[in-house]
Amino acid sequence: MMWRNIARFSKAAAAAGRTGGSRRCLSTAIPGPCIVHKRGSDILHDPWFNKDTGFPLTERDRLGLRGLLPPRIISFEQQYDRFIESFRSLERNTLGQPDNVVSLAKWRILNRLHDRNETLYYRVLIDNIKDFAPIIYTPTVGLVCQNYSGLYRRPRGMYFSAKDKGEMMSMIYNWPAHQVDMIVITDGSRILGLGDLGVQGIGIPIGKLDMYVAAAGINPQRVLPIMLDVGTNNQKLLQNPLYLGLRQPRLEGDEYLEIIDEFMEAAFTRWPKAVVQFEDFQAKWAFETLDRYRKKFCMFNDDVQGTAGVALAGLLGTVRAQGRPLSDFVNQKIVVVGAGSAGLGVTKTAVQAVARMAGISFADATKNFYLIDKDGLVTTERSKLDPAVVPFAKNPAEIREGASIVEVVKTVRPHVLLGLSGVGGIFNEEVLKAMRESDSCKPAIFAMSNPTLNAECTAADAFKHAGENIVFGSGSPFENVQLENGNVGHVNQANNMYLFPGIGLGTLLSGARIVTDGMLLAAAECLASYMTDEEVQKGILYPSINNIRHITAEVGAAVLRAAVSDDIVEGHGDVGPRDLSHMSKEETVDYITRNMWFPIYSPLVHEK
Ligand SMILES: NC(=O)c1ccc[n+]([C@@H]2O[C@H](COP(=O)([O-])OP(=O)(O)OC[C@H]3O[C@@H](n4cnc5c(N)ncnc54)[C@H](O)[C@@H]3O)[C@@H](O)[C@H]2O)c1
Ligand SMILES: O=C(O)C[C@H](O)C(=O)O
Numbered sequence: 001m002m003w004r005n006i007a008r009f010s011k012a013a014a015a016a017g018r019t020g021g022s023r024r025c026l027s028t029a030i031p032g033p034c035i036v037h038k039r040g041s042d043i044l045h046d047p048w049f050n051k052d053t054g055f056p057l058t059e060r061d062r063l064g065l066r067g068l069l070p071p072r073i074i075s076f077e078q079q080y081d082r083f084i085e086s087f088r089s090l091e092r093n094t095l096g097q098p099d100n101v102v103s104l105a106k107w108r109i110l111n112r113l114h115d116r117n118e119t120l121y122y123r124v125l126i127d128n129i130k131d132f133a134p135i136i137y138t139p140t141v142g143l144v145c146q147n148y149s150g151l152y153r154r155p156r157g158m159y160f161s162a163k164d165k166g167e168m169m170s171m172i173y174n175w176p177a178h179q180v181d182m183i184v185i186t187d188g189s190r191i192l193g194l195g196d197l198g199v200q201g202i203g204i205p206i207g208k209l210d211m212y213v214a215a216a217g218i219n220p221q222r223v224l225p226i227m228l229d230v231g232t233n234n235q236k237l238l239q240n241p242l243y244l245g246l247r248q249p250r251l252e253g254d255e256y257l258e259i260i261d262e263f264m265e266a267a268f269t270r271w272p273k274a275v276v277q278f279e280d281f282q283a284k285w286a287f288e289t290l291d292r293y294r295k296k297f298c299m300f301n302d303d304v305q306g307t308a309g310v311a312l313a314g315l316l317g318t319v320r321a322q323g324r325p326l327s328d329f330v331n332q333k334i335v336v337v338g339a340g341s342a343g344l345g346v347t348k349t350a351v352q353a354v355a356r357m358a359g360i361s362f363a364d365a366t367k368n369f370y371l372i373d374k375d376g377l378v379t380t381e382r383s384k385l386d387p388a389v390v391p392f393a394k395n396p397a398e399i400r401e402g403a404s405i406v407e408v409v410k411t412v413r414p415h416v417l418l419g420l421s422g423v424g425g426i427f428n429e430e431v432l433k434a435m436r437e438s439d440s441c442k443p444a445i446f447a448m449s450n451p452t453l454n455a456e457c458t459a460a461d462a463f464k465h466a467g468e469n470i471v472f473g474s475g476s477p478f479e480n481v482q483l484e485n486g487n488v489g490h491v492n493q494a495n496n497m498y499l500f501p502g503i504g505l506g507t508l509l510s511g512a513r514i515v516t517d518g519m520l521l522a523a524a525e526c527l528a529s530y531m532t533d534e535e536v537q538k539g540i541l542y543p544s545i546n547n548i549r550h551i552t553a554e555v556g557a558a559v560l561r562a563a564v565s566d567d568i569v570e571g572h573g574d575v576g577p578r579d580l581s582h583m584s585k586e587e588t589v590d591y592i593t594r595n596m597w598f599p600i601y602s603p604l605v606h607e608k
């Protein structure tokens with residue numbers, strides 16, 4: 001795409017973004033023009049510039065569109081209303097149909113708009129984020145990935161396969177945008193809790209980048225979803241004649257690493273200032289690639305690092321919810337079920353926090369943590385102990401090797417039971433009832449696995465069996481629960497969506513070339529302190545998704561300021577490192593907010 005946005009979106013437009021749900025609050029400021037290098041029907045077929053019937057007459061003349069559209073001009077507001085009305089009518093017409101059918105129908109209508117007119121798409125997404133996030137993101141995105149080969153209509157993002165070895169440096173220049181800010185990459189090997197979905201996992205980077213646009217205001221012309229297709233070990237997919245990916249087993253070892261090394265070199269050669277988010281890699285590659293690239297490239301792993309920050313914020317929130325001082329975190333007994341990329345990332349970060357708070361060693365800080373994987377409680381007695389879990393392995397004299405979840409809960413009486421196992425329903429009635437004997441006055445249950453069917457328990461079951469005094473979080477959304485005592489059991493969406501957009505945006509606007517532990521910790525602390533005591537007392541640990549732009553601006557600012565403290569900022573655009581280091585906290589939040597893209601139709605100006 002030969003385009004150049006010659007004016008930043010106005011401050012007023014960005015401010016309109018802060019108003020969140022109020023779509024009536026359209027900015028009256030005149031948006032800056034956008035230069036396009038195409039004319040006529042090419043523009044109508046380009047979702048970045050297409051305005052459908054919204055092109056004004058003067059623009060139709062300038063761009064050679066006169067006669068290519070029906071004569072009547074429909075305003076942005078009318079287009080918006082028409083879309084929402086067709087969405088609502090789809091909801092009415094599909095009442096009573098199976099959930100999967102309805103969810104996919106909703107995804108299709110949004111996806112068609114995405115493919116046709118991105119400005120309108122992102123506007124309806126931002127304004128209706130609570131309704132639409134569960135469709136373009138978790139949980140429906142999981143269903144979309146499972147059915148991707150059948151749902152596929154138009155390409156989105158780029159595909160690099162094992163067959164492209166040696167070609168990636170030139171292939172990367174096939175992407176039409178001159179500038180790319182955010183890349184989300186997957187190899188499809190662990191898509192949510194759904195396992196290896198091969199090339200069909202591309203739905204995840206697309207959904208994550210939709211959240212980047214909606215929450216962080218990254219310009220959609222500057223995002224790039226990437227699928228690295230190194231084969232799949234999913235036999236069902238390999239046997240499906242319509243499967244769209246390479247029909248070969250996954251590459252392993254050095255062959256695998258050579259492919260991903262080549263992609264990283266190519267991407268950063270073309271866009272040295274981009275930020276790359278690794279997403280839904282199986283644990284061994286998640287850790288290996290993080291280790292391999294984090295000092296060399298501007299990248300982070302969302303499942304390991306983003307999830308850790310969101311979980312830490314939730315854990316600190318549960319201490320506040322108990323009415324205890326934060327320093328009491330060091331005394332919380334925490335059982336983590338799932339020792340993969342997410343579970344280990346969370347445990348390590350939480351142990352580090354305890355070590356810091358209590359002024360003790362990492363080893364001593366593991367005392368109150370219990371890690372359970374598919375073979376039960378991890379102890380030092382286990383044969384072939386994975387080196388990554390060694391620091392958390394318990395002494396079998398305390399509880400036996402391989403103890404079940406219920407055994408551990410009954411013995412330990414933990415304050416927190418946190419699931420990142422990918423196994424739906426594993427917090428069954430017996431386990432939840434055992435949490436009634438917790439040593440906490442407000443036991444916390446986090447069923448963080450996605451999508452909904454993979455959650456360790458439902459919200460309703462958690463409140464029913466573990467007691468109405470619990471705090472509850474889940475990775476996928478559940479409705480709040482009406483409790484028998486007349487209160488509302490609040491459901492928190494404990495999902496990394498509260499952090500990754502701010503981590504990416506803060507890093508990008510700082511111009512830092514790596515993402516440090518300090519930046520990630522600042523993001524988690526910012527989220528942890530976002531809620532008021534009053535909210536936390538009610539069990540509300542995370543903000544409403546309706547405020548996602550605001551929380552993202554705050555997180556982004558915290559990340560940027562941590563990058564300043566780490567002395568690694570290089571600046572962004574006209575704003576140099578000295579400018580960044582002189583900004584107050586409020587000025588940093590303002591700088592971040594002003595740089596958020598907001599969807600409005602800009603006048604298009606043609607240039608050859
Ligand atoms: N809420 C969020 O923000 C968030 C973030 C990241 C991951 N997740 C979810 O967490 C889940 C796990 O992700 P991951 O990347 O860690 O996966 P992973 O495959 O790396 O790890 C899964 C872990 O669960 C363990 N496990 C499997 N069956 C078990 C059982 N019956 N009992 C106990 N443990 C069992 C495995 O041994 C492994 O340690 C997925 O469902 C994913 O969607 C949620
Ligand atoms: O994608 C999500 O909703 C969260 C997380 O990254 C996951 O892998 O489950």
Ligand SMILES: [Mg+2]
Pocket residue numbers: 192279280302303
């Ligand atoms: Mg993920």
